[in-house]
Amino acid sequence: MKNENKIQYIYGIADNALILGQRLSELCGHGPSLETDIATTNMALDLLGQTRSYYQYVAQLSGEEKTEDDIAFLRTERQYKNVLLVEQPNVHFGYVITRQFLYDVFHLLLLQELQNSNDEMLSAIAKKAIKEVSYHQRFSSDWIKRLGDGTDESREKVQEAVNDLWKFTDELFHMTDDDKIAVESGIGVDVTTLKDKYHQIVKEILEEATLMVPEVKWFQKGGKQGVHSEHMGYLLADLQYMQRTYPNMKW
Amino acid sequence: MTIKLEQHIDPQLIPVLEKVHDPEIPVLSIMDMGVVRSAQYHDDVVEVKITPTYSGCPAMDVIGDDIVNAFKAINVKAKVSLVLSPAWTTDWITPKGRQALEKYGVAAPLNEEADKAALLGNKRIVKCTNCGSSNTKLVSQFGSTACKALFQCEDCLEPFDYFKCLK
Ligand SMILES: [Zn+2]
Numbered sequence: 001m002k003n004e005n006k007i008q009y010i011y012g013i014a015d016n017a018l019i020l021g022q023r024l025s026e027l028c029g030h031g032p033s034l035e036t037d038i039a040t041t042n043m044a045l046d047l048l049g050q051t052r053s054y055y056q057y058v059a060q061l062s063g064e065e066k067t068e069d070d071i072a073f074l075r076t077e078r079q080y081k082n083v084l085l086v087e088q089p090n091v092h093f094g095y096v097i098t099r100q101f102l103y104d105v106f107h108l109l110l111l112q113e114l115q116n117s118n119d120e121m122l123s124a125i126a127k128k129a130i131k132e133v134s135y136h137q138r139f140s141s142d143w144i145k146r147l148g149d150g151t152d153e154s155r156e157k158v159q160e161a162v163n164d165l166w167k168f169t170d171e172l173f174h175m176t177d178d179d180k181i182a183v184e185s186g187i188g189v190d191v192t193t194l195k196d197k198y199h200q201i202v203k204e205i206l207e208e209a210t211l212m213v214p215e216v217k218w219f220q221k222g223g224k225q226g227v228h229s230e231h232m233g234y235l236l237a238d239l240q241y242m243q244r245t246y247p248n249m250k251w
Numbered sequence: 252m253t254i255k256l257e258q259h260i261d262p263q264l265i266p267v268l269e270k271v272h273d274p275e276i277p278v279l280s281i282m283d284m285g286v287v288r289s290a291q292y293h294d295d296v297v298e299v300k301i302t303p304t305y306s307g308c309p310a311m312d313v314i315g316d317d318i319v320n321a322f323k324a325i326n327v328k329a330k331v332s333l334v335l336s337p338a339w340t341t342d343w344i345t346p347k348g349r350q351a352l353e354k355y356g357v358a359a360p361l362n363e364e365a366d367k368a369a370l371l372g373n374k375r376i377v378k379c380t381n382c383g384s385s386n387t388k389l390v391s392q393f394g395s396t397a398c399k400a401l402f403q404c405e406d407c408l409e410p411f412d413y414f415k416c417l418k
Pocket residue numbers: 379380381382383384404405406407408409
């Protein structure tokens with residue numbers, strides 16, 4: 001497998017962690033309660049930590065004098081390969097939790113397979129991340145149940161969020177050309193095989209939360225090819241501002 | 252970054268490594284935390300490999316610098332690198348480390364099953380670090396850092412951190 005394909009494959013995983021981490025970071029100091037504020041920012045920290053491990057590896061593979069910061073902050077919108085789901089905005093807390101839940105379930109299934117990758121580094125990153133993401137999934141599932149089986153208002157809001165975000169879930173199981181090459185060479189995960197399990201887990205928790213599973217037949221896609229929703233530009237402007245305004249700045 | 256499976260620490264280096272503490276839990280040395288995976292002389296340079304507790308743990312950069320400085324103080328050059336595998340677990344915290352944690356006011360991690368019961372099942376089993384009572388309740392699944400959760404004692408009302416079990 002060529003390094004360039006491998007790098008693209010890693011972006012397909014790592015960019016999800018970066019962009020979701022960025023979305024959660026936006027809640028720092030703005031969470032609806034102190035506990036949820038701490039929780040979302042701690043999850044952001046885990047995701048950004050995972051992102052660093054992936055990007056450090058990409059920097060090493062690229063053979064150029066690239067750093068993890070260049071990769072995070074200096075790419076253009078089309079070069080980010082995250083799914084549309086993770087870039088969706090923090091509309092309200094129920095929305096944040098639903099987005100998190102719909103991604104966590106997928107993320108954990110992906111990592112459980114990625115740990116068997118014949119790429120030593122990807123396997124090591126996955127094994128480390130599994131421990132963190134299991135906790136995220138517990139947290140978001142717990143909140144889905146509390147909000148769904150909560151007051152009329154909380155149920156209505158979280159059901160709306162589920163209905164709204166559902167159209168982004170199918171993209172999780174699409175394979176890009178780089179994904180296919182990665183699977184063939186034994187380093188990548190065939191995400192199409194995760195779909196049934198994903199729906200089974202999501203359905204179970206939504207039902208326990210007394211929420212309806214949407215029956216949408218139309219799904220949105222594009223993120224994996226770098227074609228993002230209208231929210232991505234604003235997110236990147238926020239994310240990249242410091243590094244673009246003060247090139248080479250360090251913390 | 253290389254991946255090393257076994258912990259291999261040159262015994263003569265341990266006293267220096269024990270002087271380096273976790274910046275967020277200063278009572279705990281990095282040896283007690285179990286984050287040092289290997290420490291060896293290669294010619295004149297000490298090469299130390301550490302592993303993060305959590306992927307995003309901001310303490311790791313500081314710990315790396317502190318190790319270099321601790322060896323510098325005895326005129327030895329040190330190089331620190333990060334290894335991810337095998338992933339750190341709270342089982343690597345030494346008995347001495349657990350004691351230090353409790354004394355500092357952070358409840359030490361329970362076993363996996365008890366940990367789940369405390370964090371998800373609202374079981375009152377985490378002991379208050381102030382009065383020892385088990386009549387404690389979970390306040391927040393996340394605490395001041397990613398590795399901790401927040402509890403409060405219902406007897407003496409002390410709020411305290413609990414170091415979550417990580418397996
Ligand atoms: Zn007490």
